[in-house]
């Protein structure tokens with residue numbers, strides 16, 4: 001588990017609109033990388049190109065290359081569904097299947113991948129994934145209850161369990177804590193730190209303390225102006241970005257001199 005992502009010269013479009021321009025970066029396995037930057041600079045758009053979710057939007061496309069270890073995920077013979085299985089995603093709003101049980105929520109993806117998954121193996125995957133997501137103890141006695149019966153923070157951990165149940169190589173998280181209270185946020189941050197032992201993790205966050213707490217590397221994106229594409233300004237060790245960034249733009253952003 002855990003692979004390296006290498007992006008080179010990536011341009012990201014919605015129809016004729018160039019949303020993100022010319023991004024190149026390397027994301028190391030078994031590390032947490034945070035994407036920060038002002039609203040609309042293309043963090044989520046760029047994140048979605050990393051598992052080919054971007055192209056689900058009408059007329060959306062990319063130019064450039066995204067390598068997952070030695071495989072070009074935009075290569076002609078690559079199945080986007082297989083890419084999304086290897087590179088899982090957790091969204092801003094926890095989105096468990098509401099009427100489906102907690103158990104079935106966790107196992108849904110794994111069942112799709114393996115139609116003949118036996119009960120014993122399924123039980124094992126559910127327990128492992130819920131333990132990995134620090135949720136097992138809270139739900140072990142009510143696995144048959146609907147996903148929607150959990151609190152917001154528990155639902156987000158359920159979504160993380162669902163994502164890890166298929167044993168992806170990479171986990172993409174788009175503002176996973178923005179709808180959560182501080183206690184649930186800390187629980188997810190602890191979980192991210194634990195999960196990085198096995199996964200490559202990329203997290204979009206507006207919360208700079210969060211980026212500083214959980215990530216090893218930080219990428220700062222910015223817009224040159226309204227209607228201009230987003231660009232990667234600087235990527236470095238998180239500690240360096242927050243104490244001694246190379247770019248004035250990064251410094252202004254992290255010190256709150258612009259929004």
Ligand SMILES: Nc1ncnc2c1ncn2[C@@H]1O[C@H](COP(=O)(O)OP(=O)(O)OP(=O)(O)O)[C@@H](O)[C@H]1O
Nearest residue numbers: 014017019037038039040041042043044045046057
């Ligand atoms: N489905 C879409 N169709 C067309 N344009 C889009 C679509 N989604 C996003 N955009 C545009 O792409 C640009 C980047 O948006 P994106 O949501 O990626 O930025 P962001 O940095 O994640 O913003 P935020 O921090 O506010 O979530 C914006 O100009 C946005 O309006």
